[in-house]
Amino acid sequence: MKIWILKLLSQNPFILLNTSTAIQENLEFLQKNDFTDHEVLQLLSKLKGFIFQLTSTTMQKSMLFSKNIFKCSDQELKQLVLKCPALLYYSVPVLEERLEGLLKEGISVAQIRETPMVLELTTQIVQYRIKKLSALGYDIKSGTLESLNGTKKDFEVNYGKIQSKKERPIFNPVAPIHIED
DSSP, X not given: OHHHHHHHHHHOGGGGGSOHHHHHHHHHHHHHTTXXXXXXXXXXXXXXXXXXXXXXXXXXXXXXHHHXXXXXXHHHHHHHHHXXXXXXXXXXXXXXXXXXXXXXXTOOHHHHHHOGGGGGSXXXXXXXXXXXXXXTXXXXXXXXXXXXXSOHHHHHXXXXXXXHHXXXXXXXTTSOOOOOO
């Protein structure tokens, strides 16, 4: 426990500015929603302590919104939150805006549910990335959203891989041709 507290403080020393009541309420909220101690630590690590800037009411609204959109059980919602802690962190209006942006691009709710991390990206970033991938002939509607995910650097690496696959010749012109006599 001591190591965990030191790690948390090193990631976000401003956590000490929050009242112990607020911290306790948020931890109790997560425990009431069946997050184990290990999972709570995992969330805290991913959110770098920003979870304490939230209120249990905000987290509850965000989780309820996500549960309704993804039509999932409490256990499935918990797994989605562990995959994408932004589902706790972002307010309902932000999640709505990002979801609408993805749906307008032709992405299905099922695809978003598979890769909820795309909700961490702004609508403008998603549109830009889809436009770049579409220029290569990549169909985001039938493919995976993994190629949209990540930082700018991650996206550029994925984009480069997709681009090189497209430019690669179908056959290897340097490979020897086997001819039977």
